[in-house]
Amino acid sequence: MPAPEALVITDPVLRACLDDGPPDIGSLWELCMLFEFDREAVADGIAAWLGDPAGQRVLDCACGSGFPALQLVRRGYDVTCTDGSELMLRHFRRNAKDAGLAVEPSLLLWSELPRRHAGEFDVVINRGGGNYKYAGAWEQEKLPDRGAMAEAIGQWVRCVRPGGRFYVDIASDSDAGGADSWETEHPPMLVGEHRVELTERIAVDRARGVRSWESRLVVDGTAHEFRRLSHSITSEELVQILRDCGLVDIRLTEVAGEHYDIYTAIRP
Template identity: 30%
Template sequence: MSAWYEESFGEDYLRVYNYRDEQGAAREVHEMISWLRLDPGAKVLDLCCGMGRHSLSLAEKGYDVTGMDLSEVLLDEAKKEPEADRIRWVQGDMRELPFADGEFDAVVNLFTSFGYFEQDDEHIRVLKEIRRVLRPGGRFIIDFMNPPYVQRHLKPYTEREDDGLKIEERRKIEDGFVKKHITILPEQAGNGQRREYDERVKLYTREAFAHLLAQAELELGEVRGSYDEKHYEKESPRMIFVGKRL
């Protein structure tokens, strides 16, 4: 049986998450650049790059960007974008990065592209791989959900229509994970089959995530609450971890 992340990031993912936009990515990259303090032309890995919104924006700012993702469908979408040929696109698993030791000046992992696995050891393995491919002193950003915010704002059920399809999303917190069940239904009988997907992300607290980073020998510098907030607070929508490899 395939893991959920091997099945969910296909053609239907493009429909479920079609509200993400390039302008938002550009704003986030503008903030990230000031946190990373990179030299012009620095080598940046966008780990779990998806459709490449942040990779493209980073390349536009003059960085040497590699975008890596497990999903060939999402990478194919990224390659269709204008200026996509400025970026090296790589398919791979975040637990075993296909890059040389110390290859990058920075690694960014954005929009909760972490916490996909069952065991803490697998998440530590990802962080150790991030450390391995960073040069000494290289910096990282990991943008993750904030558990208290999720617990307060989780919507158990939403639905919407998109291009003749009804998209239903059911969410719950269970066994330390945020779980989402997605159902895609044709609005009219005979126009397609019902499709269902599951997503599951480990709900790490700020303290637990900091402990994972320490186990991977990554130094945590600061935690921000969003791309607009300087410091993380319990009410913050995100936990954005910024640090470096010693």
């Protein structure tokens, strides 16, 4: 049987990512975002929620490789970018340079944020399908206590000024129809000179509240395997954490371009 025809991808972010050496978890993240989101549409949706950029200070507290922070900067927003992974920030710096944006992110663990930025921001954003579920676990195969999620969110909330807004997301509870595991085989791609194939498998142990994300990324015929463990969390649990942080006006908010569930709130 002939190999399936590959999608031709002209995205300069992905090409630079794959030209930069052997793929890592940041490369995988970039490729997953390609299939899941239209970056510009998501940034437009977030900008519509944010409103006029004049006078607003925004913190992206888990900026990763730069989406959507760099898109928001290009739209005129004053965005401070932090992340606890130097590997992800290496991708961020390359993407910022390629976009012609003079944005320098800070390497900060979530626990360090309040000491640096307590009460500073009009808006704090944590976007990425519930990054908090990786609290204390992104770089290792051992999960901390589930309380780490609430602790991380509480640290971000402390960076919101009184009266400011908080934006956080979660993968929809209806994803994959409530199945305990599912596999996605993405269409093969041609990114510049690179042929790329990607398969993802998600498994959720609901009794233990544990989620695993396993990926097989084949670039130019060489396979690379990735695995990340995280907590599994429901929207009801997330809303309760936001209440416990003292936030008010907690609501499920429609944001154009997103397929995550977005919750927004105000720090009184």
